Amino acid sequence: MTWLADTRTSYDTVAESYAEFVADALDKHPHMRAALTLFASQVDGPAVDVGCGPGHFTAYLHSLGADAAGIDLSPAMIDLARRSHPGPRFEVGSMTDLPLPDASMAGVLAFWSLIHVPDDDVPVALGHFRRVLRPGGLLVIGYHVGAGTRLKTEGYGGHPMRVHIHLRQPWWLAKRVRAAGFTVEAEWALDPENKVSQAILFARASA
Incomplete structure (x- = not known):
């Protein structure tokens, strides 16, 4: 897949700069920190941060x-993490071919990583999230709200x-999450x- 290769190369290129850019993200965004704290409190068993970047x-x-581990498409990001x-x-891997056994996770976090997956491949990624989660396991997705796609040619x-x-749009993602075998429990709007x-x-x- 061309988009996979482009994404991997791009984040290999910007790994160090990106890590500096997000170093204080949780200090700047208390609601994001609260979501992670809730995730950690609700997950009873191993969890994976998919698209973990610098970790x-x-x-x-x-x-x-x-008991959290990280997986990312970019080897440079994993080395840095x-x-x-x-x-x-931390391990190298793709959310469209997640290298984890079935029903092995109690939680899956995908914070602003599904944003790079084309619409047609979103069900593939969600299917892998459901496959690796135990029944009742928690999925948390952070994403950009809006319509359309933009090409980023210069980065960090x-x-x-x-x-x-x-x-x-929230309805668009929620519909596909439900179709993948999940029950949507809550949706938080950030910076509306x-x-x-x-x-x-x-x-x-x-179940």
Whole structure:
């Protein structure tokens, strides 16, 4: 898949700059931090941060006592995560071919990583999330709210990138989450006054 190769190369290129950019994300966004804290408190067993980037969210979950591991498409991001956060486990992998056994996870976190997956491949990723989750397992997705897709050609630190960012309406994502075998429990709107707002969806794997 071309988009997979483009995304991997882009984040390999910007790994160091991106890590600096998001280093204080949880200090700037208390509602995001609260969502992670809720996730950690609700997950009884192993959890995976899919699209973990430099591992800052994974490390936060780990600091709360969660048995959290991280998976990311970019080898450079995983190398950085391992160096920066020696506690959690980090592995290279794709959410469209998630390298985890069936029903092995109690929680799946996808914070602003599904945004790079084309609409047609979203059900594939959600299917893998459901496959690796135990019945009753928690899925939390953070995403950009809106319509359409934009191509990002320059990224963090001015480095060249080629990644598509897909904006989605809450109803659109919720419909596909339900179709993948989940029950949607809650949806939080973040920065609803902004031109491009964000949201967090909470769902449980059906029995």
